[in-house]
Structures are given as C-alpha cells and as structure tokens.
Amino acid sequence: MGMKVFYFTGTGNGLAIAKAIGGEAISIPQALKCGRTRYEDDAIGIVTPTYAGNPARIVVEFLNRVDLVAGYRFAVASYGGGMGNPLKPLVSAAARKGWRFDYTASVKMVDNYLPLFDADEERKVKDQAAIGVELKRIAGDVAARTRFLAHVGAGNALYGVVGRLAYNRIAGPEMVRKTFTVNDACVSCGICARSCPGGNITVEEGRHPVFGSSCLGCYGCAHICPHNAIHAKGEKSAARWRNPAVTVKELIAANDQR
Numbered sequence: 571m572g573m574k575v576f577y578f579t580g581t582g583n584g585l586a587i588a589k590a591i592g593g594e595a596i597s598i599p600q601a602l603k604c605g606r607t608r609y610e611d612d613a614i615g616i617v618t619p620t621y622a623g624n625p626a627r628i629v630v631e632f633l634n635r636v637d638l639v640a641g642y643r644f645a646v647a648s649y650g651g652g653m654g655n656p657l658k659p660l661v662s663a664a665a666r667k668g669w670r671f672d673y674t675a676s677v678k679m680v681d682n683y684l685p686l687f688d689a690d691e692e693r694k695v696k697d698q699a700a701i702g703v704e705l706k707r708i709a710g711d712v713a714a715r716t717r718f719l720a721h722v723g724a725g726n727a728l729y730g731v732v733g734r735l736a737y738n739r740i741a742g743p744e745m746v747r748k749t750f751t752v753n754d755a756c757v758s759c760g761i762c763a764r765s766c767p768g769g770n771i772t773v774e775e776g777r778h779p780v781f782g783s784s785c786l787g788c789y790g791c792a793h794i795c796p797h798n799a800i801h802a803k804g805e806k807s808a809a810r811w812r813n814p815a816v817t818v819k820e821l822i823a824a825n826d827q828r
C-alpha cells in the first residue's frame with residue numbers, strides 16, 4: 571500500500587505536480603482506457619489542469635467512473651491566469667459517489683492557453699523555483715495527511731459558473747476545428763497523434779495531421795510539435811511550453827491512445 575496520484579496533463583504541469591507529490595503517478599486517459607473501476611490505497615490524489623475555470627472534463631468523467639477507496643483523498647488543480655473554480659466539480663463528483671476530499675489545493679503555473687498567453691513571457695513571469703517551493707509545500711501537506719479545503723472567493727466562483735457555460739467553445743471536442751492550423755513546417759512525424767489524450771489526431775505518411783471530434787482541449791499537440799507547425803488561431807506568439815520536469819517520452823506515454 572502507498573499512494574496513487576491520478577493526473578491529466580497536456581503540457582506536463584500536471585505530471586510535474588504528481589511527481590513532486592510522490593507515490594505512483596497514473597495517467598487518467600490511460601486508466602480510463604484500461605477500464606478498471608476500483609482503486610484502493612492508503613492515499614489517492616487527483617491532479618487536473620484548469621480549462622475555462624473548470625477541471626478538465628475527462629477528470630470529472632474519471633471520478634464518475636471509478637471508486638477510489640483510501641483513508642486520505644486529495645485533489646490539486648493547476649491553473650495559469652484566472653483560476654475560476656476547478657476544484658468544485660471534483661468535490662461535487664466525489665459527493666455524488668458518497669465521499670469527500672480531505673485536502674484540495676491549486677497551484678499557479680505556466681499558462682498554456684495560446685490565444686491569451688505568450689509561453690516565453692509566461693516562462694519569465696512564472697518563477698519555476700517559487701513553483702517548486704509551492705509544490706514542496708503541497709507534497710508536505712499530503713505526506714502529513716493535512717486536512718484542508720482550499721477557499722474559493724466569490725469572483726473565482728462566478729468565473730467557474732460562467733466558464734462552465736463557455737467550456738465547450740474553449741476546450742470542447744469541436745473547438746479544435748476553429749482553433750488549430752498546421753503549416754508547411756509539418757514533416758508528418760506523428761508526435762502530435764502519439765501525444766493526443768483524446769486519440770483525436772491521425773497522421774498519414776507525408777500528410778498533415780487530421781483532427782477528429784474528440785479533442786480534450788489540452789493544447790498539447792501545438793506545444794509538443796517539434797517543428798512548431800501547429801498554431802492556434804490568434805495565438806499570442808509561436809513560443810511553446812513543456813514543463814521542464816517532464817519529457818516528451820513521458821507525455822506520449824501518458825496520453826497515447828493508439
């Protein structure tokens with residue numbers, strides 16, 4: 571027995587959190603794919619990014635699908651700019667299953683939402699050493715089995731409600747068609763397809779990637795492309811982000827659905 575940390579990540583922030591907390595890091599897309607419906611351990615954690623002030627939908631789906639049996643259960647949301655209320659739908663999903671989180675926290679990291687944030691600027695303003703200290707604090711809380719639920723102010727709560735209404739347009743399955751373009755720098759390497767947690771990208775030899783309608787909104791494809799060939803409409807810059815604590819190989823292992 572020990573600790574399991576279930577995470578979802580597009581650009582590595584979520585896996586960096588799981589690694590910092592320790593225990594066994596388990597990818598939520600892969601856990602859903604394997605179909606197991608019950609996990610038991612001393613401690614179990616959930617890590618999600620924030621999309622439109624809410625948790626990634628696949629994380630809520632995972633909580634709805636599985637029974638998590640543990641003496642200590644926690645959730646951590648990463649976010650970049652305006653947090654919203656990403657923990658609330660996780661708390662509600664747990665309540666529907668008849669249990670409560672013992673600990674929740676949110677941590678501000680590099681914002682990977684290309685239409686609003688320049689990744690190079692983000693690198694400058696988000697001090698990785700300070701984020702590391704924050705992650706250590708959370709890891710310490712979890713190790714000490716601290717019971718504490720993060721407080722959410724009225725403004726963030728409101729953003730969470732409004733964001734839920736806008737979620738589909740920002741991170742929903744059809745968003746990809748209006749958002750991403752592929753330019754001629756593409757060499758059909760297929761890394762986008764291999765790292766897509768929605769299994770939403772196919773690349774045939776010598777052709778550009780084709781996007782389907784199961785996008786999870788993570789922006790991972792645009793950030794991971796080694797040729798910088800995938801661009802979001804109206805993006806702030808062509809700069810891209812991958813959390814330095816996470817390798818391309820790890821992102822592929824976490825998200826490959828083929």
Ligand SMILES: Cc1cc2nc3c(=O)[nH]c(=O)nc-3n(C[C@H](O)[C@H](O)[C@H](O)COP(=O)(O)O)c2cc1C
Nearest residue numbers: 579580581582583584620622623649650651681682
């Ligand atoms: C489609 C999309 C929507 C986002 N919406 C928000 C948001 O509403 N508020 C926020 O603070 N960050 C938002 N972000 C930023 C991510 O939550 C943040 O960069 C997160 O740490 C990414 O985690 P990952 O590297 O594990 O994928 C958004 C990112 C994407 C791709």
